[in-house]
Amino acid sequence: MTEAARRQAGQLGRAWQAQLGLGLLLAPALLWLGLLIVLPHVDLAILSFRERVGARQYTFSLAQYRTFFGEPLYWHVFVRTAVMSVLATLLTLILAFPIAWIIAKLVRGRASSLLFIVCLIPFWVSETVRTLGWMILLRESGVLPGLLVKLGITAEPVELLYHDTTILVGLVYTSLLFMLVPLISSLESLDNALIEAAYDLGANGFTVLRTIVIPHAAPGITAGCIVVFMLTLGNYLTPTLLGGKNSQWFTEQIYTQFITRFNWEQGAAFGFLLLALSTLIVVVGLRLSGQRFGDVMQRT
């Protein structure tokens, strides 16, 4: 073997070693992705496209999807879930923006981190317990209706649970932190001199917000909205506990098909429809805001 050939072989060996190292490092993530995400979805996809024709006999069919479109209750719940999720996302954004602004721009140092911790603390408690907390506050014999009677605002205790508004309150409360984190990080990276420069050139507060702050924070806003929207759309606990029988959340339909009806084929089809819906709305949202998915994900 010549010297040059030996060197080339050595280089190849090293390149192969580097690739092996990279592969080993990525292995847990790849296994997680493959075994827990891709494989079940492939299985669900196969399930959703078959129909039981006899004992242990199945054929390919679009019946599950046909049922969804043929039964008004299903797609009514589907559309309702989408609209409520979009609404909850927008409310979360409107509520989180001033909070993020205060934490990122108005207070400094310790006070700023203290405020952020105050926002974080509720998340040390499990979601179930937090939601039960809302139930204690809002149910007919609960704290808030009792207070309303005492103050003479209502004659009888009113039931504040099981309304659409209650569901929205719960969803916004659960999602707030996930909107705050990307918003704070994107507002913190905004140079104060830009705001001052705009002000100096004659802009008022609203124009500064519209022309400087929002364009700068757009990737953060979009990132927060995507995360909150996905969490809300796929939420099961909050709508069920706070909305009760009236909640009509699509995840409940999926649960019912799998667990109560034992109709896995139908449940799988519903699962895919929900996935398609969330993908569609995220894509539309990105188009409308003129953001690119890659830029946005760097912010989260």
Next chain:
Amino acid sequence: MSSQDLVAEAVVKRFADHVAVDSLSFTVERGSFFSILGPSGCGKTTLLRMIAGFIEPDGGDIAIGGKSMRGVAPNRRPVNMVFQQLALFPMMSVGENVEFGLARRGQSKAERRKRSLAMLERVGLASAVDKRVDALSGGQRQRVAIARSLVLEPTLLLLDEPLGALDLKLREHMKIELKQLQAAFGTTFVYITHDQSEALVLSDHVAVMSQGRFEQVGTPQDLYYRPQTPFVASFVGANNRIIGRATGGDAETVEVTTADGWKIRVQGHAAVRSGDLVEAFVRPEVVLLARESAHLPSGHGHNAGEVESLLFDGANSAVLLREVQTRREFRVALPQTGQFADLRVGERIAFSFDVQRTACFPARSGQHD
């Protein structure tokens, strides 16, 4: 009053227990280039931000173009500012940056475009109108920042150390360009810097600021040749500072004797009495060198020094001497003629200086001989 674009009267700003700007009064003539020169922390940024309106003074008044600015918000003042890091809007093109202020005045899109193009033309950047801000070089960004402000035709343009972020070569170039721009537009510029060379080269008038007060306001030549305070003498330009006691003299000159016994003769000062502790200043370039003391002018007091080190810096080359008796360090500029280019470390040389071109002040508190 109409020829004064900026009048400050007894302006005061305190932060907690620290006085940032201490009862300052000054005026800036229309169309002039006025610099505020001072070390960091002297209060110059606070002063500039009060003129721009970002900080409200605790006392006194600032009038711009003859109108008091008390209670007038920054977006309503006839003043624009070029920020230290320029603060160009990265989400907008060059043209949109320049149009920003015009749009806030409600001008139509066509009118805005026309005026911003005309302004970019004047700063030589018309072809960059649709470029992104981050595609420009440092010098180009500087010009966009100035164009963005000047397109609004402000009474006053404030500049907050805009050359600080540039490298040396570009800074030298931008200095000249800034001066030419100011001359071409005729707008009153108020410029703050800690770089004395920027202030001297650019300005019609310079205020030297220290601890919230102006030490001296004057032309660059005044500051350099006729400093009024020891701070100005040591801050503006290079200077040899000699602390000693006044030990005699006549109507015009004073003899200064240092604690270790070196005697020099410098220009007198009205407040200096015999026996006072004084600070004397001798600029490196007023010092004459000679291999034989007989070659020095006879009217000068003659001294001898030993070459400690040679500081070659092209046209600014200097030599560091040690006075032979006291071993005191003394900086001397080398003549441009190349006469002493062959000086060697350790060589003994005679030096003297013209008393007329030196300065002497009563020593500031905290100075010892």
